[in-house]
Amino acid sequence: MIFDIWMRIAYIIQLMGACIIFMLPARKRSYFWLRITILSAVLIPLSYLLDYGYSHLNFGILVLVYWAYYIAAGILFVWTGMEGKWPQVVYCGICACAVQHIAFDIYLIYIISGGQNEMIMLLIYITVYALFYWFYAKRLLESGEYTASKKALFPIITIVILVWILSILEIECNLSIASGQAHIILYRIIDALCCYYVLWVQLNQKENKTLQRERDGINNALEQQTKQYLVTRETIDSINRKCHDLKHQIRLLRQGDNGNEEFLNEIENEIMIYDTAVKTGNKALDIVLMEKGLFCKTHNIQWSCMADGSLLDFMKLEDIYAIFGNALDNAITAVLELEDIEMRVIGVKIWNQNHLLIIQIQNYYAQELKFEEGLPVTTKKNKRDHGYGMKSIRYTTEKYNGTITVNTKSRIFMLQILIPLNNSKKGTCK
């Protein structure tokens, strides 16, 4: 009797178990255990009744509904316990169904090959669930959420329908559904689904590869920039030291001799070019501004900067260097293309408004720009090695939850970066 009851509710219990391993590491709803216990109290008797009816009545085509019920139950179970939007819930429920199915397949193989030990059967389920918990569910999570898009759901659902139909065909092969027209139609559906899946995998792989290449490019560029930053910092530090020494020496010379005043002034002015060290309050910003500033000076580019560098203190030095290095390089390249030297103007501004950090870089430009996904595409010939500048800026900005905006109007290019500043006093200010 007990065994009979168990057989009828084994499926739902295994399924709920699989759902739980997926929900455990995710962000759960409050009263998690209470919620799922109540639902279990409903689902278990319901499944018993359904299974009872299923084995006593001839459902015909309704067997499909019988299996659909379990998928729906799995999804409902996840929805009860886990916080998340519907694609995530469906995704999770379907993954749970798949894990239960894998365990069930291994169990069947064991039975068919003559196994009878009930402990081993239990062990099979425990091992499969545990493995999937450690190596699948936990790794799939991203800050407590399964990142499931509607796009990713489509192939998953396809495959599950496929497995579902296959299982039905195998178990129901002696029922009417397996013979005649219905059988052939089902078979063709499976066939088409398989082919669709193969194609989808190809497409997906290609997309992944492109993404990977882009990421490699950005990382590569970032690495280069970190190296360059270190070198520049050293150079600029040593220039500053030398300037300081020279000024000191000039002062000493002045004290000794009065005849060469004019000559000494001239030397001092020469040195001043290097001594316009910008002091914004942030070391990395000072270095990048000085490096690019010197370049601007020697190339007749008018440039100005109004910046409270201390606002950037929460950012890593190499990130600051990456953002400004890239942005200023782009701006410099753009203004150098202008024939009218008067138009070679670059403006940099950094300010804080209502707990938002705003970085703005403006310049005139000559060539018409083409845009892809809101970012200008490189005007240089070699597209494979260039064009990571803008993406690198976006990548770095997004690391700090920021957004970048690119705008062109009246031959002015404007790059704007907006990053929310984490203010500890937030909420108290009106």
Added chain:
Amino acid sequence: MITVAIVDDEKRERDLLQKFFQKLAREVSEEVKLISCVSGEELLEKYNYSFDLICLDIDMPGLNGIETARKIRKKDEQVIIIFVTNMAQMAIQGYEVRALDFVIKPLRYYSFALKLRSAFQMINNRENRSIVLNTTSGIKKINTDDVYYVEVQRHHLYYHTSKGMFQQKTSLKDLEERLVGLSFKRCNNCYLINLKHVTGVDKDEVEIAGEKLKMSRPRKKEFLQTLAKYMGGIEI
């Protein structure tokens, strides 16, 4: 119309700035009213909150530009200040008085125009209008500047304003059409936010008038970009 105060002790510089402003005004087809002052003291004397923008020389006898800006900031938080200077080092510190930017002397038109175009757009982004609402408690006239945000609930709009809350039976879409060109943007299906009053942004929340409102994922990016445009002087 944009009202600009030009403050410089040298006549030659004032005249040049006037010429530049007139040229820019033609280029952006904007009406500009120019008022000249010869010193910081004169500006403070004439000050009547009608200025949208002040072009302020730093190196002046008497009150210098930075000191003048400090005094103005005590009276007026909103007015846009742009320094004109031959001392770039000093202007970098301009953010202390929340100056928008600085222009370097000797003045050159393209450099001037680059900065002033954003300043003009910033002023235009701040535009406000009076609207008449047929609220559930009678007809009310309010200025859009007083509105923090509008919330929709079951075919009713709730205006959260500095003058209290008003209720109106209409759709958010109709209201959005009436407010076109003003600094309003949705962060969510049920909130229309006045960007002017945003005091902070979290991972998925906007802070406005001491309240935190959820941003929805599909609308977040566009909302933040519009906010950036509003603040940075790009046409919304």
